[in-house]
Amino acid sequence: xxxxxxxxxxxxxxxQGLVTLSQILTRGLVRAGYYIVVTQxxxxxxxxxxxxxxxxxxxxxxxxxxxxxxxxxxxDQNSVVLHMSELSQHGLVVVxxxxxxxxxPQIVYAPFSRIAxxxxxxxxxxxxxxxxxxxxxxxxxxxLRGFFDKHGAESTKENLVSFSAGYEWMIQQKSEFPKLGPxxxxxxxxxxxxxxxxxxxxxxxxxxxxxFYPMTPATSIATTLADHATEMEFVLEQAEDEIAxxxxxxxxxxxxxxxxxxxxxxxxxxxxETVSLAGMTETPVVIVVAQRPGPSxxxxxxxxxxxxxxxxxxxxxxFPRAIFTPGDVEEAFNIxxxxxxxxxxxxxxxxxxxxxxxxxxxxxxKPFDLDTIDPVDPxxxxxxxxxxxxxxxxxxxGVSPRTFPGMSGQCVKASSSQDLVIADSDxxxxxxxxxxxxxxxxxxxxxxxxxxxxxxxxxxxxEFLGDxxxxxxxxCWGSTKGSTIEAANRLRKTGRxxxxxxxxxxxxxxxxxxxxxxKSAGKTISVESNATGQFARLIRRETGFQIxxxxxxxxxxxxxxxxxxxxxxx
Amino acid sequence: MVSLADYGDYVTAWCPGCGNxxxxxxxxxxxxxxxxxxxxVLFVSGIGQAAKAPHYLNANVFNGLHGRSLxxxxxxxxxxxxxxxxxxxxxxxxYGEGGNHFLAAIRRNIDLxxxxxxxxxxxxxxxxxxxxxxxxxxxxxQPDGVFSLPFxxxxxxxxxxxGFVARGFSGKTEHLSGLIQAxxxxxxxxxVDILQPCVSFNKVNTxxxxxxxxxxxxxxxxxxxxxAAFLKASEWGDGIPLGILYKNKRxxxxxxxxxxxxxPAATRALNVPRLAKVLDSYR
Ligand SMILES: Cc1ncc(C[n+]2csc(CCOP(=O)(O)OP(=O)(O)O)c2C)c(N)n1
Ligand code: SF4
Ligand SMILES: [Mg+2]
Numbered sequence: 001x002x003x004x005x006x007x008x009x010x011x012x013x014x015x016q017g018l019v020t021l022s023q024i025l026t027r028g029l030v031r032a033g034y035y036i037v038v039t040q041x042x043x044x045x046x047x048x049x050x051x052x053x054x055x056x057x058x059x060x061x062x063x064x065x066x067x068x069x070x071x072x073x074x075x076d077q078n079s080v081v082l083h084m085s086e087l088s089q090h091g092l093v094v095v096x097x098x099x100x101x102x103x104x105p106q107i108v109y110a111p112f113s114r115i116a117x118x119x120x121x122x123x124x125x126x127x128x129x130x131x132x133x134x135x136x137x138x139x140x141x142x143x144l145r146g147f148f149d150k151h152g153a154e155s156t157k158e159n160l161v162s163f164s165a166g167y168e169w170m171i172q173q174k175s176e177f178p179k180l181g182p183x184x185x186x187x188x189x190x191x192x193x194x195x196x197x198x199x200x201x202x203x204x205x206x207x208x209x210x211x212f213y214p215m216t217p218a219t220s221i222a223t224t225l226a227d228h229a230t231e232m233e234f235v236l237e238q239a240e241d242e243i244a245x246x247x248x249x250x251x252x253x254x255x256x257x258x259x260x261x262x263x264x265x266x267x268x269x270x271x272x273e274t275v276s277l278a279g280m281t282e283t284p285v286v287i288v289v290a291q292r293p294g295p296s297x298x299x300x301x302x303x304x305x306x307x308x309x310x311x312x313x314x315x316x317x318x319f320p321r322a323i324f325t326p327g328d329v330e331e332a333f334n335i336x337x338x339x340x341x342x343x344x345x346x347x348x349x350x351x352x353x354x355x356x357x358x359x360x361x362x363x364x365x366k367p368f369d370l371d372t373i374d375p376v377d378p379x380x381x382x383x384x385x386x387x388x389x390x391x392x393x394x395x396x397x398g399v400s401p402r403t404f405p406g407m408s409g410q411c412v413k414a415s416s417s418q419d420l421v422i423a424d425s426d427x428x429x430x431x432x433x434x435x436x437x438x439x440x441x442x443x444x445x446x447x448x449x450x451x452x453x454x455x456x457x458x459x460x461x462x463e464f465l466g467d468x469x470x471x472x473x474x475x476c477w478g479s480t481k482g483s484t485i486e487a488a489n490r491l492r493k494t495g496r497x498x499x500x501x502x503x504x505x506x507x508x509x510x511x512x513x514x515x516x517x518x519k520s521a522g523k524t525i526s527v528e529s530n531a532t533g534q535f536a537r538l539i540r541r542e543t544g545f546q547i548x549x550x551x552x553x554x555x556x557x558x559x560x561x562x563x564x565x566x567x568x569x570x
Numbered sequence: 571m572v573s574l575a576d577y578g579d580y581v582t583a584w585c586p587g588c589g590n591x592x593x594x595x596x597x598x599x600x601x602x603x604x605x606x607x608x609x610x611v612l613f614v615s616g617i618g619q620a621a622k623a624p625h626y627l628n629a630n631v632f633n634g635l636h637g638r639s640l641x642x643x644x645x646x647x648x649x650x651x652x653x654x655x656x657x658x659x660x661x662x663x664x665y666g667e668g669g670n671h672f673l674a675a676i677r678r679n680i681d682l683x684x685x686x687x688x689x690x691x692x693x694x695x696x697x698x699x700x701x702x703x704x705x706x707x708x709x710x711x712q713p714d715g716v717f718s719l720p721f722x723x724x725x726x727x728x729x730x731x732x733g734f735v736a737r738g739f740s741g742k743t744e745h746l747s748g749l750i751q752a753x754x755x756x757x758x759x760x761x762v763d764i765l766q767p768c769v770s771f772n773k774v775n776t777x778x779x780x781x782x783x784x785x786x787x788x789x790x791x792x793x794x795x796x797x798a799a800f801l802k803a804s805e806w807g808d809g810i811p812l813g814i815l816y817k818n819k820r821x822x823x824x825x826x827x828x829x830x831x832x833x834p835a836a837t838r839a840l841n842v843p844r845l846a847k848v849l850d851s852y853r
Binding site: 030031188189190191192196200203204206208209211228230231232233234235237239240241243244245247248249250251252253254255256257259273274277281367368370373375377378379404405406407411413414415416417419420421422423424425426432433434 | 576607608609610612614617622625628629630631632633634635638640641642643644645646647648649650652653670671673674827828829830834835836837838839840841842844845846847848849852853
């Protein structure tokens, strides 16, 4: 029997070491050269509750999660009860014999804790899974060693011995569970999730200041950055609240440092006054909003795309902004770099709108080409010909060249009392002082808004994939990319003409670039993780085009290809 | 040589007789005495009458949101430690809207100076009670008088072991200028709470009211004695002490970041070989 991919689900309580086990397996699979898509689903608690970590693995390229479970590793009885019904035809459950012994043809009882005691039972489990999938014992063993060494654990040896014992035991069972084909990838790929990619993308973009207040699912951006702050010489600061976080970033940016903050909906709500401040003072700042279901505290650890309209309109008054919506991990890295460039070039707030699914979803990522890394250089744009710097000098693009306090053009140390930078949250004259001259007001409003034309000229264009003039066009944005494309691929195999249109940037939006595609389709359907179809509404508002139908999900779980295909039936 | 002329002379939008005029004067004198040129100084302010002060002298200015000047200043300082950063705003801005930032800035001990024009009222919004208004203070919005107890900023700052805590009075301008000088020269967080009459909206705490009560701490007062400082700071009523109430030598927050003193962040290029190593660690 051959499968196009194997969907492994590891289930258990919080505090059982599930994440460690799963992450070692994730890294091992990537190191071995497989493609993976991880879906983490956890409850908002530190102990107990039910958590699951799904790894879909394949020897060919995959980009979406999958629903049926081929291999269930149950660390507790509850996981068997909860996930048995998701098991595919040929699916298998592996569970510790100490937990249960109900007879069932699809259940294998393994001596996880009998072999090594409760302390090391997860390493036995890792060995069992590795053998079952036909993975090279060494590759996974080395990954395990690396993981424990990195975390300074003293028990690396015991874990390795337990791992091998589990591996041996499984080999002897001579299971007929389908093995993975030989891995397709040889180059050393990176195992990264969406949040790690944003964090690393920001470092590569030349970020010099990051501030945050912890909030799931954004926190792991801060955690990742904290690992590298000293080495990469940027300031990382946990602020007293989100208002402080974004004001610090604005202050840092004002003094010349490319800056970023990361939060989720509730924390972002607190930041909105300062989003407007950044718009008014023309201070670049990159704002990551990792969405989770709202309103209010909502479902803290689940996923949703419910904050599109919020982020689009956040902040009082009118000023330009750009909103990027990465569709996968590689895009998350690259688009973060672009976000920094757009922010720096147009001196305005720029957003990266992601969500819990992508934040926590590990993928196998091709190493980034360091020759093409292009960090922003704040000093290069700060060139002014005039003697005295004018912070908000009127230009035809609306963009005023910047200098920074204490420095004149090109970051040369300021030597004259003419080299001053004056910024004001009040309406201001070109030299930065507050004014109530209403004709100045008009020219300043127009100056700021003119920058949107420049932002439009550097748009990340929507990606059209599939058959031209399709019978069916699926429209999506952000993290639903992979599932939508895979659903389309499956439909195409049934003989339909299908295409997808994915947006990595949802603001600004230029109708001329894609409306013809929408019109050319027999039927258009939007795919969104929210209850009201916010993106379809935005397209209608901006272009007049009404997308016919929506497939929406708002139970907190990610949209899967199966969910889309089922939605098409109704 | 830095001279008063470098700091300019501007027409203000303040009422004649307002204590802010004297604070502005004391500030300029302090900067000149410290030999600081305008381009070396960054003022960060919030919103209010006091927060307009930086517009009335030559310096770098970030005039941000009501209550949010301290975090802006913190970010700016951490990314360019060469700057002398002075935060200047009103009692409502700093102790009310921005109260949490006040506490956090003291805890961090970031190297900046906080100047608060404390007129015990909201001037710009035309006379509502502020966090430092006294019980019974009647305004159009508090017609039955203020019910809450006032916030005592110097007491709180000393309780939190702030690096430098002083109180001044706009009416004693020369003394005040000395306090500002000492505060700006201090490494670490420094607070100068300045009693400032608002002639338009505070008819209780007037120039005369303050002038009668304020006295300058004697020469032998020891500002390093925290217990004594705490007692002094709680003095309010018939006598109000002015001067450096407390100081210590806590390390400045910037000291915890090994690289920030090596020039402005804007000039630090990305270290690509290190980035390569970081990326490699995700294999
Ligand atoms: C978020 C926000 N809330 C309220 C205001 C309105 N507002 C402006 S200044 C101010 C109070 C000013 O009082 P204070 O800080 O003591 O300064 P003063 O005018 O007395 O110098 C208020 C409430 C505002 N600008 N922003
Ligand atoms: S209202 Fe009060 S604080 Fe404002 S300028 Fe007039 S006197 Fe000064
Ligand atoms: Mg006031």
